[in-house]
Amino acid sequence: MSTQYLILFFFCGLVPLAVMAYFLGRRKGRIFKEEGRLSFLSQIDQFGWYALTWMILPALGVFVLAFLLHILGIISVPAVILLFGALTVALAGLAQALHSISPGLRARQKLEKVIYFFLFLAAVISILTTLGIVLSVIFEAIKFFQVVSVWEFISGTQWSPDTAFLQGAERAGEEAAKPQFGAVPIFAGTFMITFIAMCVAIPVGLLSAIYMSEYAGDKVRAVAKPLLEILAGIPTVVYGFFAAITVSPLVVRLAESVGLEADYTNALAPGLVMGIMIIPFISSLSDDVIRAIPQSLREGSYALGLTTSETIKQVLLPAALPGIVSAFLLAVSRALGETMIVVMAAGLRPNLTMNPLEGMTTVTVRIVDALTGDLAFDSLETLSAFALGLTLLLITLILNLISTIVIRKFKQKYE
Amino acid sequence: MNNSGNTSSRRLYKRYRAEKRFKSLCILALCLAVAFLVTFFATLISKGYSAFRQAELRVEISFTEQSRQMPLAAVGDEVRYLVSRGWLRKVPRMLKENPELMDTTQKYWIVAEAEVDQYLKGKANKLRPKQQEVLKRLEAEGRTRLAFNTYFFLNGDSKIPEIAGIKSALIGSVYVLFLTLLFSFPVGVMTAVYLEEFAPDNRFTQAIEVNINNLAAIPSILYGLLGLAIFINTFGVPRSSALAGGLTLGLMTLPVIIITTRAAIRAVPDSIREAALGVGASRWQMVIHHVLPLSFPGILTGTIIGLAQAMGETAPLLIVGMMAFIPDIPGSFTQAATVLPAQIYTWSSSSLRAFESRTAAAILVLLVLLLLMNFLAVYLRQKFQRKW
Known part of the structure; x- marks a missing residue:
């Protein structure tokens, strides 16, 4: 019996039992009421919910426990036994609950304790998610670093994992080249594309934010802001298609017209498109920061005879700088982790170069490439994806941390 | 001076x-x-x-024993390679369902081959001069037309471009979004309620709050790594399944829902809470009877925006294997499925020229759906938002 059916049967059995428990509990409550013994401590419904909770919780507990045991590989309880075991426990729980229902029972308080517990559990899931990401990446990365030294990974300039699968198949002879995992070219490509993206996003995003908050009237603002936000809502796979089909050939043709040679997988096209994707990110964050500056600063500056642009450059921007820097850092971390645009428009081949017209690859491209192929899960190339993922995670977390610190340390407090 | x-x-x-x-x-x-x-x-x-219109040819189909075994024989030599192989494959099935068709000839409007489609739309194509002449004659006889491309919406993926459609990807997207909602909505709202209404102000609560902000900034591809390592390799969720994708996207959408729900809950004024507590409600009764109903429109708006984000997400789904070739609609949550953005990705990497316009058309469908979702969110916000 597959897990699917097990879960189905389990819930099919539990639902009628739950309904029954609710009505049994309620009936007891009603009897108390008719006898005039019901105190103000609980209401009739709450007895029903009480019985229902005390039935379902133990059954769910048994189920989860068996599931955990199964996952951890300690013991696999046969499905039928588990099913009947869980339902028996449910019935026992129900009997105990009905037995304990008395006029003086504080059913509501007990129920609310259970509810608090579940709310708390939900909040813990977010922590577990982070933990899951960190652990899943670290475990596989450790396996990778047992074979390839950390130093080789962060300082090597050759990335040629292609022979890794040959070794896995034990076909590698003496003459086959040893796979090399030097990640420098990959990071160089990532930073190059991020740099290009930032060169587009920062000026355009910041200047549009300034225009919208300082120059534009309400009408222009009401139109321009949602328009920019459309850019943020477009899925990245669509940007990727646009970069690959339209921008890349355009870049190649432009380069040819000035006598340069460009690859179709050049870094410029994904960089430019990624920059456009990030514009709304920078503009909306900067807009918020600039608008949060109190009007008195502007008025003081105007009173001294400064023009609007002088006010912006000499008063507003310095005041908004911490916010803008933190927006910039968040935008960088977003650009580093962006996947679809580079997967579709950038190259696959690691290439250590300063020329944005050549093809180069990024961390995310290598991750996708290693994990969507037909490689075995424990092959070295697959594991290398997790090592790259770990570096990406670390960089992202550090950038976030710096941006939080910048905001907290340098944020101006206006009374 | x-x-x-x-x-x-x-x-x-x-x-x-x-x-x-x-x-x-x-x-x-x-x-x-x-x-x-x-x-x-x-x-x-x-x-x-242009992909929303599809070239069709008026062709005679002869239903014979021979065409039942070799569908290509059902049409005349002249047009044999001008009509879609994908359509002709249906001939044996048509004969099985309607045996009375046997040994008759019927005229049908049949989907044309992809190159013919390109030709009739005036685009570059690989047709030979002879085939072009035949087409010119057919055009003169009024036996060609560009009809609305119903196949695009009613078919699943196919290697034959002219009959490839987005239906299986759309259904896959619906499955995944349903699971995402099922998982992230309750957990997200519960977390937000806990943090806003119940959590004691201690280190652990602060850790959760910092953590949620961090989660929102983690690149989506890392959620894919989590899905692969934990859900697929540890929990044994089938690879490429809607379940794996839904769980992964659920975790990804969680911070969005938590953050928007918290904002919505915070917008409910304290006077409401105090009034509820004042008449003897417990904290939980205050939340469930007053705070949540009042903040529900805000929660709904945030959830729709989070789902729209999840709908356009591709990278983590590629990692959990949801870019498989899926010609049929998946029957359950544990069967291999694909989603609309992943379909766009696979089509865009196809070398066949005819897939380019289909990719763009699929993108248009995706964008229209996202636009609708966002409009719905804005509409709900405008309609139900209360100023306190």
Whole structure:
């Protein structure tokens, strides 16, 4: 019996039992009421919910426990036994609950304790998610670093994992080249594309934010802001298609017209498109920061005879700088982790170069490439994806941390 | 005196010029962004709209024993390679369902081959001169037409471009979004309620809050790694299944829902809470009877926006294997499925030219769906938002 059916049967059995428990509990409550013994401590419904909770919780507990045991590989309880075991426990729980229902029972308080517990559990899931990401990446990365030294990974300039699968198949002879995992070219490509993206996003995003908050009237603002936000809502796979089909050939043709040679997988096209994707990110964050500056600063500056642009450059921007820097850092971390645009428009081949017209690859491209192929899960190339993922995670977390610190340390407090 | 007046007015002139320059620079930046948006949509629409129409040919099909075994024999030599192989494959099934068709000839409008489609739409194609002549004659006889491309919406993926459609991807997207909602909505709302209404102000609570902000900034591809390592390799969720994708996207959408729900809950004024507690409600009763119903429109808006984000997400789904070739609609949550963005990705990497316009058309469908979701969110917010 597959897990699917097990879960189905389990819930099919539990639902009628739950309904029954609710009505049994309620009936007891009603009897108390008719006898005039019901105190103000609980209401009739709450007895029903009480019985229902005390039935379902133990059954769910048994189920989860068996599931955990199964996952951890300690013991696999046969499905039928588990099913009947869980339902028996449910019935026992129900009997105990009905037995304990008395006029003086504080059913509501007990129920609310259970509810608090579940709310708390939900909040813990977010922590577990982070933990899951960190652990899943670290475990596989450790396996990778047992074979390839950390130093080789962060300082090597050759990335040629292609022979890794040959070794896995034990076909590698003496003459086959040893796979090399030097990640420098990959990071160089990532930073190059991020740099290009930032060169587009920062000026355009910041200047549009300034225009919208300082120059534009309400009408222009009401139109321009949602328009920019459309850019943020477009899925990245669509940007990727646009970069690959339209921008890349355009870049190649432009380069040819000035006598340069460009690859179709050049870094410029994904960089430019990624920059456009990030514009709304920078503009909306900067807009918020600039608008949060109190009007008195502007008025003081105007009173001294400064023009609007002088006010912006000499008063507003310095005041908004911490916010803008933190927006910039968040935008960088977003650009580093962006996947679809580079997967579709950038190259696959690691290439250590300063020329944005050549093809180069990024961390995310290598991750996708290693994990969507037909490689075995424990092959070295697959594991290398997790090592790259770990570096990406670390960089992202550090950038976030710096941006939080910048905001907290340098944020101006206006009374 | 005169001299200094002159310099100061010249300086003023310079400063005003700088002011104008700066202002036009700002306008230029904004225009640049808007101009990109316009070119972007213009490109997609011009590439994609033609895929909504499909070339068809009026062809005689002869239902014989031979054509039952070799569907290609059902049509005349002349048009054999001009009509879609994908359509002809249906001939044996048609015969099985309607045995009375046997040994008759019927006229049908049949989907044309992809190159014919390109030719009739006036695009570059690989048809030989002879085939083009035949087509010209058919055109003169009125036996060609461009009809609305129903196949695009009613078929699943196919290697044959003219009969490839987005139905299985759309259904896959619905499955995944349903699971995402099922998982992230309750957990997200419960977390938000806990943090806003119940959590004690201690280190652990602060850790959760910092953590949620961090989660929102983690690149989506890392959620894919989590899905692969934990859900698929540890929990044994089938690879490529809607369940794996839904769980992964659920975790990804969680921070969005938590953050928006918290904002919605915070917008409910304290007087409501105090009034509820004042008449003897417990904290939980206050939340479930007053705070949650009042903040529900805000929660709903945030959830729809989070789902729209999840719908356009591709990278983590590629990692959990949801880019498989899926010609049929998946029957359950544990069967291999694909989603609309992943379908766009696989089509866009196809070398066949005919897939390019289909990719653009699929993108248009995706964008329209996302637009609808966002409009719904804005509409709900405007309709139910209360000012306190």
